[in-house]
Amino acid sequence: MDTAASQLHAEVNRLQHELQTLKVQYHAEDDELITVSEYILKRLEQLNVKSIFGVPGDFNMPFLDYIEDHPTIEWIGTCNELNAAYAADGYARVKEHSIGVVVTTFGVGELSAINGVAGAFSEMVPVLHIVGVPSTTQLKNKPMLHHTLGNGKFDVYTKAAENVTIAQAILMNKAQAAVEIDRILTECITNARPVYLTIPMDLTSEKISAKRLKVELSRAPPPNDPNVESYVLDEIMELVDDAKQDVVVLVDACAIRHDLRQEVDDLLVKTRFPVYAAPMGKTAVSEEHERYGGIYIGSVTDPSIKERVENANLILSIGALKSDFNTGMFTYHIPATHTIELHSDHTLVRHAKFPGIGMKSLLPKLTERLSKYQEGASRIPVPHYKLDVPKESDDKISHAYFWPRVGKFFRKQDIIVAETGTSNFGVLDVPMPDKSVFVSQILYGSIGWATACTLGAALAGRDKCLGRTILFTGDGSMQLTVQEISTMTRHKLTPIIFVLNNKGYNIERHLHGLDRKYNDIADWKWTSLLTTLGDMEGKMSKSYMVRSKSELNKLLDDDEFANAGKIQLVEVIMDKYDTPRALQAAADLTAKMAAGQV
CATH class of the missing domain: 3.40.50.970 (Thiamin diphosphate (ThDP)-binding fold, Pyr/PP domains)
Structure with missing residues (x-):
């Protein structure tokens, strides 16, 4: 998704959430007040977060008090901030539909964590990086504080974070705190990318309204244009017909990151197409599935798998991430003329790109139309890939x-x-x-x-x-x-x-x-x-x-x-x-x- 489209989508989501929130606030009889820290933790509780990783520092410890006192969220103090970011990444990968959270202190802590956050950004993992920062007065007056560069530039760390997070919220007053927290968390869960939040020490205990919490954050991707989507479906069906049902499904990482496991399973059940996975998509589909054939890595692939995938008349690629190691050093031998690619924010049909046509909405409709090919596809054999333990003459572990x-x-x-x-x-x-x-x-x-x-x-x-x-x-x-x-x-x-x-x-x-x-x-x-x-x-x-x-x-x-x-x-x-x-x-x-x- 290009920058303009991404910003427009974020703004539409924000306005929709604000409209729902205003309706709730209008009808609510009471107005409970909670602290900014409690608001953040309530939102994380709604996202099923039960562990938060990080290292204490003087600028984040007022917020850590609230984490430690929380009844269901546990503080996991790590040995350094880099490891905390790695741990948050691992937590989010395994606990799908939740997010990873890392908390660091201003400057020295956040810079230590930034490599781990960058990895989550690269691989599309939803992580919230919370940074405890100096008070709002200090942020405005810029004294020569510890953990700064000593040159009065307090925004350098935020500028660094802008390159490895999809959205940032720099809290400076309590009036906009809840709105900003909701905005970046929505970006995090809808785009499967890290976001960055700073909390000044003097705002952690400031009281704000809890009414917004009655409206849960939306995970829904933007809707596809129905006319364009219908055209894309027709184009895909024409290619499947031309392929004489010799279609191979290739599943990759974004099928996991963008919550498509169930949709992919439905596709395989209703079409019986053979399915293979790229390395980053390993276990996106059960490897005991009767139509699963193994891992495809371009020229690095086992020869029997390589031949089957590359000789198929049509490849239906779902959630591809075509990095060097994921494609066998860019050795995919699948021409674009034989490929359909479904992504979270666009669809590729051979050489034609359809921006804004996302796979979450498209795939169920495509599955229903492709189900008529089940009988023919079932006849295509899919040898189940086995890896036997070799008999070797010596006792060394090879x-x-x-x-x-x-x-x-x-x-x-x-x-x-x-x-x-x-x-x-x-x-x-x-x-x-x-x-x-x-x-x-x-x-x-x-x-x-x-x-x-x-x-x-x-x-x-x-x-x-x-x-x-x-x-x-x-x-x-x-x-x-x-x-x-x-x-x-x-x-x-x-x-x-x-x-x-x-x-x-x-x-x-x-x-x-x-x-x-x-x-x-x-x-x-x-x-x-x-x-x-x-x-x-x-x-x-x-x-x-x-x-x-x-x-x-x-x-x-x-x-x-x-x-x-x-x-x-x-x-x-x-x-x-x-x-x-x-x-x-x-x-x-x-x-x-x-x-x-x-």
């Missing part, structure tokens, strides 16, 4: 063996978090059980993200009564954000953490500098981490080291380990140069691109 083997360990409703790089590429080919949730950061790719993300993901999983939380990360990545293990222990979370110890940055080695020292790291005593970081008596955790296939199998087959009753860490010893198939293929493509051969 990537070719490890990933299929842990795939047998997964259960329904598991939350599986994979760090950018080796772990993410390794687990992509692994079929996951029904109702499992896969979490990764393929587009932004911030090293260390997964460990702190696991904190938020595990808390969201607890809220939703999901299964185990399982993290796969490398020794290099873990060193960036390892402190958050202590927060997991403190809050009695019980993730299973697999640390792949291959003596450094495996993905970097294979992208560039295989033997360079900058890809080496200091080795740690990984099996001592859990007792060092929170479980000092050693009663709440357990650690393991596995060096061989036999040791790995014994551990994975152990019921006590598999039931995840306590936080557990598994150090997996692997060869320094071994790497997953998909990562090696991507690295080879990257090298060719750098050399101008692609």
Whole structure:
């Protein structure tokens, strides 16, 4: 959506909400007064937020008092603000229909968190970043306060935030506080992007009317123009007819971010079209669905899947995000003439773009019209993708063996978090059980993200009564954000953490500098981490080291380990140069691109 259209949509939403609010306020008999802080928390309660992440600082602590005293929202104090932002990101990804919330202090705190917020912006994750700032008088007079740059420029941090959030609210008086809070939260939930809110210390306890809270915030996307939508549906149906029902559905990340899981499931049930997923769309569709064929990553794809997708007469792409790693280094071999793309704010039919025709409204209508093809589509075979555990002659743990083997360990409703790089590429080919949730950061790719993300993901999983939380990360990545293990222990979370110890940055080695020292790291005593970081008596955790296939199998087959009753860490010893198939293929493509051969 272009800037003008986005602004118009936001303004229409705001005016509609104001109209509803005025009607409620007009008919309300009483006018309860609550503080600005309580208003924010009431709105978050309505959005089903139960955890808020952050670090205390003198400018945000008046607001933290209200969080700590709240009956249903828990303050999750993290070891630093960057990790808090990563945790809020993970919370929002797993707890769909809610949002992640991170609270920092002015300047030093918010700048520490900004990388995590940027990742949420990049990958379309709804996160609210609340910043406690100096008093309104200080903001106006600009004295040389701590946490400033000492040059009287108090707006530099807000300017930085403008680049990684879709909307900002700078509260300066109580009169507009509720309106501004509602505005940015609406932007957050309708666009699936982070927003930024500042609260001056002297406004946290100011009283405002609670009447607006009687009107819940709208999640509805803007309506499609019915005439244009009808034309688009006719165009799509003509292409499906021409394709002689040989249609493949390709699901990607935005189907998750923009709440299309049910609509996609309805499409598959009523049409029986074969369905595949891009890496960022993994588990958007159940991987046990009888019409699911696997992951498509351009030239990095398993050959049998690649042939089926690329030879289809027509691709119906839902919620695509065509980043480099998500498309196999831009090697999608699907011509635009054979493609229909449905997005949250536009539709592409071959080379024609239809702005404002969003998939949330369009897809159910399209499904009803496509249902007549069910019988023919059912005859198209969809080989169910399997990843067998290979028989290898030695007892070393290779990537070719490890990933299929842990795939047998997964259960329904598991939350599986994979760090950018080796772990993410390794687990992509692994079929996951029904109702499992896969979490990764393929587009932004911030090293260390997964460990702190696991904190938020595990808390969201607890809220939703999901299964185990399982993290796969490398020794290099873990060193960036390892402190958050202590927060997991403190809050009695019980993730299973697999640390792949291959003596450094495996993905970097294979992208560039295989033997360079900058890809080496200091080795740690990984099996001592859990007792060092929170479980000092050693009663709440357990650690393991596995060096061989036999040791790995014994551990994975152990019921006590598999039931995840306590936080557990598994150090997996692997060869320094071994790497997953998909990562090696991507690295080879990257090298060719750098050399101008692609």
